[in-house]
Amino acid sequence: MSFKSTVAKTVGKATYWGLHDVLHRGGTSLPGKLATKIDPTILTSVADEYDVVLITGTNGKTLTTALTTRVLREKYSDVITNPSGSNMMQGIAGTMLTAKVRDARQKPLAILEVDEANIEEVARQLKPKAFVLTNIFRDQMDRYGEIYTTYEKILKGIRLFPEAMVIANADSPIFMRGNLPNPKIYYGFNHLPAVGDERAPHNTDGVLSPDDDTVLSYHFRTYANQGYYFSHSTEFKRPALDYAVTKINELTPRHSNVDIDGTPMQIEVGGLYNVYNALAAYAVGRWLGVNTDQIKHAFESNAQIFGRQEALQVHDKEVTIVLIKNPVGANQVLDMMKTDSEPFSLIALLNANYADGIDTSWIWDADFESLKTMGVQAVATGGERYKDLYVRLKMAGFGDHPTYPEIKDVIKAIDELPTKRVYIAATYTAMLQLREELAAQGFIKGGMGE
Structure with missing residues (x-):
């Protein structure tokens, strides 16, 4: 050194x-x-002191990292991670430099969430043994550009290590680009028969064949551009899956029950999109020798995930915090809310700092209109860019509604809503500010989840 x-x-x-x-x-x-x-x-x-796995993609990095860490701790005594989602170089450096290793006889694992734009430099320094790819959707275009530009940033990191395992969401066709020589493990959904022939909705990104850039068809879609795709003009189709969701048993706002490779698994977080995150964690776990029973136990533990569907009690209200940051993610959160059998209210918080993405135009592509069919009892908007979100929800059919530009006032807003159940959908820095305020008022421990 x-x-x-x-x-x-x-x-x-x-x-x-x-x-x-x-x-x-x-x-x-x-x-x-x-x-x-x-x-x-x-x-x-410090790179040679750890076996490093890097997890990247647009949505789901934090939850995938948390679930993967939980799975691997069923077998390994030393697994370090960056739990608060601090996924750029400085956060990862802080995690690695301050990690405490308990068993010097065993090389510890480092399971790290990495921002897409930082993957090349982080990989160059840490020499990972595996890359985990969740998905790529249009997100923070001021930082990343279009989805193929984002993917190229990721590929630059992977290409430095052609021997590293790539564990990829095969339901996302963009990951079939790049002609990587790396060994690969594919995960996805096989819960429906491969008999359909449909196109994704017209406003869907990432549905072009890597062979000839024609629009792909689908035997079935899960959401957005993900599913069992194939080309009518070439032999291109989704590759065979190594690990798969084989049955969807129950989806609720609080949990998801599915079969993975025929074994029932309950994940203590709602939303179809989060099943993909659990499936990625399952794939990493199986690759590193964690057995199915151990993974099942890890999934069924009820530990809260920092800022991701955290459930808490605020006086007499049942509050759930969910992160939103782009159209696909917001729509999946809305779909998750649709599975709630209880009446609920929504507070939406919008910031536009660097970590959120400065461009807020994405809110116009999120399907807030669908809230009108869900029986939502009340809405409110807040955050530093509350005026933008106020106009968006007004145009979605909610008319004049309360606004809370100061995060400290959101706690009071919760009390004033008419329903016992409240969802707070917040962009990243708004979520951090909210958690700090909740911690200051004693509703959670600590603002940064460490």
Whole structure:
């Protein structure tokens, strides 16, 4: 280790100690930010100490990472991760530099969520043994550009390590591009017979064949561009799956019950989109030798996931926090709400900071109109860009409704809603601000989930 790396590591650890043990605050970003300022390649100094798995994609990274970590802890004593979703270089550096290893006899695993635009540099320094690919949807176009541009950023990281395993969502046709030489494991849905022939809705991204860029057809779709696709003009079709959802038993806002490879599994989080995240975790677990019973046990544990469908009690209200950040993700959250048998209200919070994406035009592609058919009893909007969201929901048919530009007022807003059940759909930094306020008022422990 070079002198510069030694200083960087010492500064990172000292900062972490000061934040956690002296000030009793969470966070790994500041220790990582200071360490990478001193040595931008600090991760290379710890890369050989871990077996690294990088998880990336547009939606589902945080939950996939959390579930994968939970699965692997059924078998491995030392699994470190970045639990709060701090997925850029400074957050990952902070995680790696401050990790505590309990069993020196066994090489620990590092299961890391990585921002799509950072995957190349993180991979270059950490030399991963596997990449996990969740999906790619249109998201934060000010940062990533179109979906094929986003995928190319990911490919640059994977191409550095042609021997690394690629564990990919085969239901997403974009992942069949790139002609990667890597060994591959594919996961997806096989819950319906492959007999249909449909096209995705006209406004769906990522439905072009990699062979000739013609529009793909589907035997069935799960949502957006995902499903069992095939081409009418070439031999291209979805590859055979190594691990699959073979039956959907029950979907509710609080849990999902499905069969994976014929074995019933209950995941303690709602939404079809989150079944994909669990399936990715299942695939990683099986690859690393975790057996089916152990995975089932991991899924059925009821630990809350930071900012992802966290359920909490606020006075007499049952509150669920869900993250929204792009049209596909927002629509899946709305579909999850449709499975609720109880009347509910919705508070939607919109920020437009760097971590959220500065462009808020995506809210016009989210199907907020569908809320009108769900029996939602009341809506409210808030956050730094509450005016944009107010207009969007007014145009969706909700007319004038309460607005809360200050996050601190959202707690009061919860109390004033007419239903016992309340969903709060928030962009990333709005969710962080809300959690800080909830922690300050004693409804949750800590604002950063560490």
